[in-house]
Each structure stands twice: as C-alpha cells, then as structure tokens.
Amino acid sequence: MSKPNYCQLTEQHRRQAYQAVNDIVRIAIGHTQDEAALIIYDTECPLAPLLAEAYQATLPQAQVIEISSVDNETVMAAFAAQAAGTLIVLIQSTHFRLDAYRLRVQLFAQGLKVIEHVHLSRMINDEAPHYIASLAYDADYYRGTGTALQAKIAGAPDAKLISGRGDVLHYACPLEPAKLNVGDYRALKNIGGQFPIGEVFTEAVDLTAVHGRAQIYVFGDTTFHCNFPPEPITIVVDGGRITDVENSTPEFDAVLARIREVEGEVWLRELGLGLNRAFDRQRTVSDIGTYERLCGVHLSLGAKHGSYNKPQFKRKDTRFHIDVFIDVDGGVMLGTDNVYHAGRWQLAPCNAANSQLTTAAKL
Template identity: 80%
Template sequence: MSGTPYYCELSTEHRQQAQHHVAQIVEQAIEHPPGAPALIVFDTECPLAPLLADAYQAALPQAPRLEISTVSNEEVLARFAALPAGALVVLIQSTHFRLDAYRLRVQLFAQGLKVIEHVHLARMINAEAPRYIAALAYDADYYRGTGQALQARIASAPHARLISARGDVLHYGPLEPAKLNVGDYRQLNNIGGQFPIGEVFTEAIDLTSVHGRAQVYVFGDTTFHCNFPATPITIEVAAGRIVAVEDSTPEFDAVLARIREVEGEVWLRELGLGLNRAFDRENTVSDIGTYERLCGVHLSLGAKHGSYNKPQFKRKDTRFHIDVFVDIAGGVWLGEDNLYQQGRWVV
C-alpha cells in the first residue's frame, strides 16, 4: 500500500543472530545474573520489535512479557513499581512508548532498576533491520579497550583536527574530559541505556576555539531521520559557530533556520567518536539516534548539550542538539597523531 514502509523478511539466521547479540548484552554489558528479576515490555508494530522480544525472552527465560497494546499504562507503571532494585527492564519500542512517566528510563534508574532500551525500530526498513541486528553485537574488549584508549588520548591532546578527503580542516583547541557509551557500567550509578551502543564524546573546552571547514554527508532533519544529501554540504565555522554553508539543501537550510529562530546562532558543540563497526557511510539506518553510533565522527548543531556546562549558555535557553556526520577521510588528529585510518580507530 502506498505510504506503508516496506520491511524485509527477517530470516531464521537473523533471529539467531539477534539471540546471540542480546545474550551478550544481558550477560556481558549489563551483567544481569541468571534467574534475577526482569521484565520485557514490547510492541508488535514492526517486525524488529517482536523479534527482539523473542531474543530477550531466550536470554531471560524467567522474565514476564508485556505486549504494550494489551495492557493499560497504569498497569505497566504498576509492574515497574513492583520490581525490586537491581531488576532489569527491557523496553522494545517501534516508536517510543507514551506512558505517564516523563523520560521513563530516568525514572526507572531512580528506582534502582537496570534498563535496556530500543527505540524507533519502525524506522529500520528494508536492509536496515539486519544492520540494526548486527549493530547489537557486544565485543567487550573492543568497545571498552578502544573507548578507554580514545578517552586517554583526548585527555592528553593539546588540540584536535578533523581532515576531510578534500583537505579541509576543522580545528579544535583542548577538549573536555571524554565520556563513554561502551556498555561498561561497573563504575556508574545507572546500569543500562539505549542500544545499540558505541561512542566516545567530548567537545572543545573553549567552544570559540573551533574553526575551519568540514563536509557534512548526513544530517538529522526536522523529523529526526537521517538525511543524505546528494552532494556533501560544506560548513564553515568561526569562533565555534557556523558562519557559511556551501552546497546546502532546503532540508539543511530548514534545520539551520529553526536553530537560529530560537537560539540566534548555530553553535557547534559535541564531538562524537562513534565505535560501532556495523555502521559506516554505506551501511546506514534511517534513525538518527541509532546511526550516531557509526564508526566515524558526528558533531552537534545547536547550543544544547546536557553533559557539559558552558558559561555562555543557560540550560533553560538551549533547545537544539542536531547530529551531523562529517567526512574524516583525512583522519582524526589528536595532537600529532592520526587515530582514524581506513575507516577504523587506531589507538
């Protein structure tokens, strides 16, 4: 039917792969003991959602399952409230559950629960669904080792540069202490988060130190989908703000216009180093929050970044955090060392 997304057939092999990867997440990342309390909440609005629910059921055979359309919001929230601290909640969502709780994952963390969250699965259509499943693989040695190595290199780097295939350079001064999203919760208060994972992120200590040029080959549009312009868009940055754009598109112009309307100018903030090797410039997905894990670099447009406070911003006045993905074929240079070569991190 016109307007209906097409979903590829998910094979037995895909289901087996999902079970394997989900078991890795539960056992190695979350470190949830066998037989410990757990609850699986899911919908059936796209093929990926029940497939993942089945995979988690195999990993957590003791866990009750709630299909969201068969119960009231009040019943779901009551089931959450009845769980003991240390229990695991798995949220599998074709879009995003609309329960009474604001920022449900935050509320569950406050209750002392572990949380695994999958969102916007309905955006993974055609070949994207198998890519999403592949991105769930949890290689603890790779994620933790590479993440911690990049974190250490960021801490010691006097400056950073992103170099495109065309030779354009985006310059950074010293960077903030990096934060990790690598599935290692052993030193954290909250256990879990949104999957797939794989990211090291930071930003310039002095945002006005950022200057130069970079090519954007994917950006998050106003519907939170990945937008792939036919020709990469060049952004020119001075004193941490976008001051000019070349080869833009109406969709990218709309993003910039929305930011400027509310925040006055377009700041460049997050410097995200993605680690997930299932995603690259060819193997993509439509959901911007999933694709930001790709093995590459994304930046954020807009003044909003909840992980770092800057004196020029009041949090209540910051609204936008739009991910854009940049060409780094010439490397990611921390100090005098290129840590990104031939599409992989070298640390």
Template identity: 55%
Template sequence: MTSLPASADIASPDLPAHAIDAATAHLRDILGYAIEHGPAQRALVVYDERTGLARALVEAYRRNLPDADFVAFDSTGPDEVLARFRALVPKDLVVLVQSTNFRLEAFRIRVELFKLGLKVVEHVHLSRMPGSQSEHYIEALAYEPAYFRGVGRGLKALIDQAPMARVVGGGEELVFASPFEPAKLNIGDYSEMHNVGGQFPIGEVFTEALDLEAVSGRAQIHVFGDTNYRSNRPDMPVTIIVDKGRVVGTENATPAFQQVLDNIRADEGEVWVRELGFGMNRAFTRERRVDDIGTYERMCGIHLSLGAKHGVYPKPGFKRKDARYHIDVFVVTDAVYLGEERVYADGAWTAGPADDSVRIPG
C-alpha cells in the first residue's frame, strides 16, 4: 500500500460544516440518480483520512450510506481489502476516497472492480486540492441532470454530424478541418454503458478529428498539465502553433511548458494534437481552478491533449506501445463553432437547451 508521511495530516484542517453539508447533498444526488444505488444493493467505502477533503467526503458518505461497510485503507491489509471487494456481487457499490491513489500491488482497482460487475465512485488525488480548492471540488460534485444530460447529448449530436470545427480565443483560431470520431459522454448517464460509475467530479464530452492532420492554426493555452500532473498556469498564456496536427512552434512558452514538449518529442518524435474535449463542469473556470489536472479536466471550456496517446480512438500508424503521452492543455476560448453553428459563448455552452424534463426523483 501507498501511504503519506504522518506530517501530511498536519497541514490539512477539517472543512467547515457548510462544506460537509453541501457534499452530503451532492453525493445523495450522485448515488440516487447517476449511480442508481438502491436499498437492495450493498455498499463498501474504502477511504483514508489524510486530508480535510477526504474526511469531509467520508462523513458525507456516512450520512448517505448508513448501512455501508467502511474500511480504512491505511490500517487494513491489502489481502483484506481485496477480500472485501470479492465478497460483493454485481451491481453492488464501491466508493474510493483517496488523498493520493490507492495501490494494491498489480490490482488496478477501478478496472478490476468493473470486471466484477460492481458500480464504482472514485475520488482521487484529493491531497492536490488544499484550502479553498477543497470547496471548489465539492461544488463540482453537484449533479445537474437536466444540464449534463441535455446539453451533453446536444453537443454529441452536433459533434457527430459536424463537418469541421473552429476554436476561437484570445485573437487566435484553431481549425479542425475534418469530421470527428463519435463523441464520448461523461455526463452521469450509464444506461447505455457496460460499466456504471468512474472518477468524480464529472462533466465532459470528448472526441478527436477523424483526420488528425486536418488540424491547424493557433491556440492560447492558459493552463496545462505539468510533469507533476498538476495544473500549471503561466502568467501569460502560451501560444501553440499547429500545422498538420502537430505542434510546430510556440510563443511565450515557459520553461515548464517547454519541458512538457521536450519530453514528448524525446520519446515520440513529434507533438500530436489529439483529443478535443468539451468540458462541462461549471464549478471550474479559467479563474476557479484546482491543482489536480485530472479533476480540472472537467472545466467548462475547451481542452486538448498533446501527445500520441489516446486509448479510446485507435488510429492507423499509432502503436499503443509507442504512444506514451496524453497531456491536457486548456485553451483560452471565446467561441466554439461546429460547422457554422456557434455552441459556446460568454463562458457557457449553447448547444441545445438543458432537458427540463430530467429531474432528480423525490
């Protein structure tokens, strides 16, 4: 097992009562509506208490799942944790509350739990979101089904039929002169999926160009994932110059951003632009950020991935064993066009109204 030094607890005070109350309400909606966890199904919460955010989430789960089994990861042997997982039956629920990322030897926790047919809610890298970021994280857990499902499906419908796209921001324009791969949804609706659950917070629609070489232009990057997997915000946005799907130049690149590009080029030869991500979570903006890049990926706006790695969309000429990098970068975005239709304006998605018929029951 992986553990933090004992001193890690000292600088992580408890969250205020109102934050725990908000977490309780948001998780109630996630469990009842997105995960559809029912009284006939068992629940197991595996947790640590190394950070104030982790402790707040555990308390919120205790309020929502009074009959669940709670297992403290740091004081439980790995064999016992695995035995608890394997004692569950399909459609039971496992919740993972992790200040870092739990390790159980070669057991890839979420993947293996899905193989067992279990529902999974995963909270990860909570130690990367200290202070006020903890409350940003809790705010991002709010489950808005009318918004996520209505706007998310509206975006997917437009992406799947769009002949091309343009991302405009900061006086720059990046053009995707190609149709797109079928868009994937992360909107808390698992009705058409084999697995139920995943990493939370949620809120994203993503795709990539069918023809990667049809991507060209310029984009300003206001945040990028650095070599420590943290959100790095330069004082001035970095401009990337893209030609035939590859980053061929930059302006105002910081040493940290240049290091990311150098690492990719050293191992992959060139820097491809692959994913086009439509983040939907309105709790995260250009100004309201969290340090964990995997959480901030849901930010309401456009993000791209740099590097050849993308396991969802296999492409000819890209060998999985040689593709090592998938680095999220976040684009200064004023407008997004799918074909001729503008789908993003004033910091919000305008692709199809939220479905007001979708309500949380009760």
C-alpha cells in the first residue's frame, strides 16, 4: 500500500488553526485557559500535531499526552483522574484503539467536556487546509442559521429537494423535529462533540411518503471514504425506498448490495442540511464524516438512525447509515419557501438565545 501524500502546512495554516481552535474552546465549549484540560494526540499525519500545537497554545495549563509514548492503561487512568468539567481534546489520525466502547459517551458520563477530531490521516494531498478552514467557528452564523432552519422545518407541511436539471425528491409529509449540530451546548448536559461542526438534520415523519428522483454527486463507499462518480448517479425513490438507479457505478452498486444483503431494502432516512461553508464540490476532503458538514444536502441510505424511532424498524436489526450528497441547485423547498440558492442557505437567522434548541452531536 503506497504511503499517503500530504501537502505542506505553512505558518499561515498554523495561525488559522490557532484562531479556529481558540474560538471553538472559548465560544463553542465555553472553556477558559485557566480551567483544567487534557490533550491527547498522535503524530501519524502532519495535521494531528499541528492541531495539538494549536490546542496547547489555547490551553497552556493543559496536561498533554502523545499517545505513542504511553500504554492504553495510562491513557484510561488519565481520563479517570479528571474532575467533572475538565476539557478532553482527542486528536486522532485514525481512531485511538483504547479498548473503550464509545469513548466519547463514557467521557460525557464522567461529566467531562469533549472535543474530538478523528480520521485526520484521510485528509490527503491538499485537503488538510480545507479541514483547517472548516474549523472556523462563526457562532452567529451557525446558531442563527441553524435555529432558523429548525423553525422552518417545524412549520413546513412538506419538503422538496430540486436538482439543477429539475429532478424532484418530494417529502410529502411533515418532517421530524430537527436537531442541531451547531456548537451551542449552553442548555445541554453534554458539552462538546466531534469537530468540524455545522448541520441541521431531520427525516420524514412518514418514511413511505418520500418519492421522486435525486442526483447523487458524492457517496460514502464501503471504506467510509468519499467516492466522487464521474457523472451524477440518479436514484429513483418510491415509498421511501430506492427502486431504481440510473448511471450507477460498480462502487455504488456495491454499497446498495451490502445494504440489501442485510436489510432487504434500501431506505432513505436522514435529511441532513449541512452548514459548513468551507466545503463545496471543489473544496473536498476524503473522509465522509467530515465532508458531511458541507453547505448543502445529504441523505442517509439504510435503516439505521440513532435519533429517530420508526415503527417499521427494530433498532437492533438496523445496521447501515450511508451518507450520499445530492444536487439541490434547483432549491430546497420547505413548504412554499425556497431556503437554498447558489450554494448557500437563504433565510433570516433566528436569535439562538431566544430559541428552544434541540441540539445533538452525532455519537
């Protein structure tokens, strides 16, 4: 297997990372430099130590552990020794192998704040600068636009996703109460999550009411990387399930085959409205979980969704949640309002301080 190629990171990138990290810690997390913090990082790709430097500059009193220098027991003991309210920063080129199931959930249960960066080694070639740019935290934009979309979703009788060539995917029913991932934890028990952030997500109240056509220009493949087909793939949806595919690729066929092998049919579940303006069709990254924040629309294929229960699924039987990104150059209609134009959300931001937030960091 060939060694991945990473671009050179400059002093400008370091300054940009420091500013973003400082805003995340101070504004999103609400943590001061005098409060306790623990930073754990690796050095397996250039982006990881750069972010570690930025967090150390922001949190000069923090305890710092480079993970290859200690064993797992030492790391787990360091977690256990932290008092409630301590900020834990996890900077991972892949994902730390600590023999801990859902580590972030365990840390939250301990009353700790958590900032997590994962799969940084997937930011190959010239992608690391895009990742750094995506960390910029504009609280007014994220919180205001997020709560405005949440309010629009709450009042919409239906939704339509329209491609540039006029294909329509129609949600012929109301949408579930939207959840936010906008870096606003002020009213929440758990503080923090995976970064970068920027998403409003929901799904159809009645999954079988979704029908029409949509064009996919990126999808998550079987290795959790972004796959960019040479031409958009058209999916045909009826009763909330994919019934036909046009202009497919072997890689997309493999994704559908894996879902059908386990779940029988390919359902559409999540309707994700990404807010992160650092990503678009030209400024991309290879990691599907990072690119998911793109300022646009993604859907999930497969029956799995941790935030919404549906009568036709038993959670133990659902396995797949595969992100696909669809062309909405023709607009996103929430009821009679088009809220998306020219690659940006077009609506008056709400005052997040006066909104009833339903916020969720995906675990």
